[in-house]
Amino acid sequence: MMGEHTVKAFDEDLNFLISKISEMGGNAESMVARSVTALVTADKELGKSVVKDDKILDALEQEVDDHVVLLIARRQPMATDLREVIGALRMATDLERIGDLGKNVARRAFQIEDNLPPKKLLRGLQHLTNVSLEQLKDALDAFVAKDIEKAREVWDRDDEIDSLYTSLFRELLTYMMEDPRNITYCTHLLFCAKNMERIGDHVTNLAETIHYMVTGSNDIASENLNDL
Amino acid sequence: MEQTEIKMSGKDVSVSYGEKQALFDVNLDIPAKQVTALIGPSGCGKSTFLRCLNRMNDTIDICKVSGDIRLDNQDIYHRDIDVVELRARVGMVFQKPNPFPKSIFENVGYGPKIHGLANGKAELEEIVVKSLQRAGLFEEVKDRLYEPGTGLSGGQQQRLCIARAIAVSPEVILMDEPCSALDPIATAKVEELIDELRENYTIVIVTHSMQQAARVSQQTAMFHLGYLVEVDDTDTMFTNPSDKKTQDYITGRYG
Ligand SMILES: Nc1ncnc2c1ncn2[C@@H]1O[C@H](COP(=O)(O)OP(=O)(O)O)[C@@H](O)[C@H]1O
Numbered sequence: 111m112m113g114e115h116t117v118k119a120f121d122e123d124l125n126f127l128i129s130k131i132s133e134m135g136g137n138a139e140s141m142v143a144r145s146v147t148a149l150v151t152a153d154k155e156l157g158k159s160v161v162k163d164d165k166i167l168d169a170l171e172q173e174v175d176d177h178v179v180l181l182i183a184r185r186q187p188m189a190t191d192l193r194e195v196i197g198a199l200r201m202a203t204d205l206e207r208i209g210d211l212g213k214n215v216a217r218r219a220f221q222i223e224d225n226l227p228p229k230k231l232l233r234g235l236q237h238l239t240n241v242s243l244e245q246l247k248d249a250l251d252a253f254v255a256k257d258i259e260k261a262r263e264v265w266d267r268d269d270e271i272d273s274l275y276t277s278l279f280r281e282l283l284t285y286m287m288e289d290p291r292n293i294t295y296c297t298h299l300l301f302c303a304k305n306m307e308r309i310g311d312h313v314t315n316l317a318e319t320i321h322y323m324v325t326g327s328n329d330i331a332s333e334n335l336n337d338l
Numbered sequence: 339m340e341q342t343e344i345k346m347s348g349k350d351v352s353v354s355y356g357e358k359q360a361l362f363d364v365n366l367d368i369p370a371k372q373v374t375a376l377i378g379p380s381g382c383g384k385s386t387f388l389r390c391l392n393r394m395n396d397t398i399d400i401c402k403v404s405g406d407i408r409l410d411n412q413d414i415y416h417r418d419i420d421v422v423e424l425r426a427r428v429g430m431v432f433q434k435p436n437p438f439p440k441s442i443f444e445n446v447g448y449g450p451k452i453h454g455l456a457n458g459k460a461e462l463e464e465i466v467v468k469s470l471q472r473a474g475l476f477e478e479v480k481d482r483l484y485e486p487g488t489g490l491s492g493g494q495q496q497r498l499c500i501a502r503a504i505a506v507s508p509e510v511i512l513m514d515e516p517c518s519a520l521d522p523i524a525t526a527k528v529e530e531l532i533d534e535l536r537e538n539y540t541i542v543i544v545t546h547s548m549q550q551a552a553r554v555s556q557q558t559a560m561f562h563l564g565y566l567v568e569v570d571d572t573d574t575m576f577t578n579p580s581d582k583k584t585q586d587y588i589t590g591r592y593g
């Protein structure tokens with residue numbers, strides 16, 4: 111564990127960044143979860159609330175950006191401090207993008223008419239969403255605990271999301287071919303699935319950034335190979 | 339990492355001032371034509387180590403140096419070594435600019451004259467002009483070469499001292515906090531100069547500014563309480579140091 115800075119305000123600056131990133135993470139998580147619910151239940155009010163929350167996430171990212179610029183100007187951070195500051199900046203970008211992906215899914219809820227699709231269509235998507243959200247949550251936990259083992263596990267599990275996405279894609283395609291009336295709705299679900307898969311990619315970035323912040327190495331991948 | 343030529347090396351260097359030991363078994367190689375920065379909290383022995391490299395410690399009566407210090411693999415504490423010649427090969431620039439109370443020309447020309455490096459006035463002039471140019475000062479002083487060096491600004495005086503060190507064609511230049519008395523612009527000029535000088539000289543610099551060490555050096559050595567705790571290439575040292583003491587010191591968590 112690192113001790114405290116001689117200049118107390120430096121610790122406060124860094125802690126501020128950490129709390130803002132955690133806050134962004136919590137918001138992004140909730141946005142994604144609600145966006146998928148809004149889509150599959152055609153809940154337009156819920157969709158609206160997600161779109162509105164995206165503004166909050168954007169503002170938080172801006173706040174992190176501004177704070178990082180000031181911190182570098184004031185304190186010229188070095189070593190772990192420098193990595194933490196750069197890491198916070200990168201994480202804020204990924205979290206903001208995750209929020210955008212959630213917002214775009216939520217918007218689809220406005221286009222859904224009231225005729226909901228059969229439940230079985232939704233099961234695969236719900237599963238993919240759960241796995242992506244689980245990954246995001248684990249990455250955020252790894253960030254708070256500076257736990258590189260956990261970050262590495264998150265990084266490794268991204269393959270799972272990719273294969274879930276691929277099989278869901280095939281499944282939805284099959285439904286569309288079976289009955290053309292499914293096409294419109296399945297297209298929305300496909301779009302949503304694609305966004306969940308991309309969220310997984312951003313979570314992978316988060317894991318890499320956490321690894322970098324803690325170890326100073328950008329190469330989470332090769333270290334995995336070394337472990338084999 | 340590619341093989342680099344070692345210009346100077348210290349092996350098991352220990353230094354005491356009377357009863358008080360200031361350095362303990364320091365082992366440090368100084369790569370040729372690179373800038374090596376020595377960092378660490380006040381009193382950790384940076385200046386003491388620096389002064390071993392051109393035997394400036396000889397001038398302190400109570401100071402006792404042991405270990406093996408080499409320049410081009412030659413023991414500089416060997417009894418056959420001519421200390422005056424050694425100090426011409428290993429020059430020094432101090433914290434406070436200390437020009438002689440003489441003209442700018444004489445400040446730079448004095449060394450070459452006493453070391454017999456110039457045959458006649460024309461050659462001496464050439465050395466002086468060249469040294470001032472290399473120190474990035476010539477353009478600023480060319481119209482007042484015969485005015486006193488002490489009349490220059492602090493930053494100019496420090497570059498004059500660097501010109502003076504360069505004038506005797508040293509191979510190594512030691513700098514002990516050369517910018518601590520300078521304003522940011524003068525500091526930037528000296529840093530720029532250090533970066534240019536490394537093409538031709540090996541430089542060892544003691545600095546209190548982490549940012550300066552990160553900017554100007556290729557290798558950084560961290561001292562603490564008389565011990566060398568870590569040495570690494572500068573980029574690694576300031577982004578990912580291995581030693582906790584280095585980490586604490588450069589991030590401002592020391593003491
Ligand atoms: N001329 C001297 N006489 C006695 N003690 C000295 C002398 N110079 C340095 N020291 C002692 O040696 C230690 C290292 O000093 P120094 O090399 O000047 O450290 P630094 O340059 O890292 O601040 C300090 O404890 C200092 O008091």
Ligand SMILES: [Mg+2]
Pocket residue numbers: 384385386514544
């Ligand atoms: Mg000193």
